Amino acid sequence: MSAPSICPRRWPPLHKGELERQVIDRVIPLECLVPNGFLALAEGRAYGKILLDPRT
Structure with a gap:
């Protein structure tokens, strides 16, 4: 999933571009929120x- 599927009108420059690679670290499913989301930030x-x- 890429950023434009989340907010297609507001963030079109994020679609498969250099900005996307610089800004987005990862896209995670809901069941991975704690180990791959919160803990990754805290650590x-x-x-x-x-x-x-949210679709996964």
Whole structure:
């Protein structure tokens, strides 16, 4: 899933571009929110935005 499917009108430059690679660290499913989301942020393992995919 890419950012434009989340907000297609507001963030078209994020679609498969350099900005997307610089801003988005990972897209995770809801069941991975704690280990791959919150803990990654708290432990400094996240190097960009972590997007949650609610469809998984």
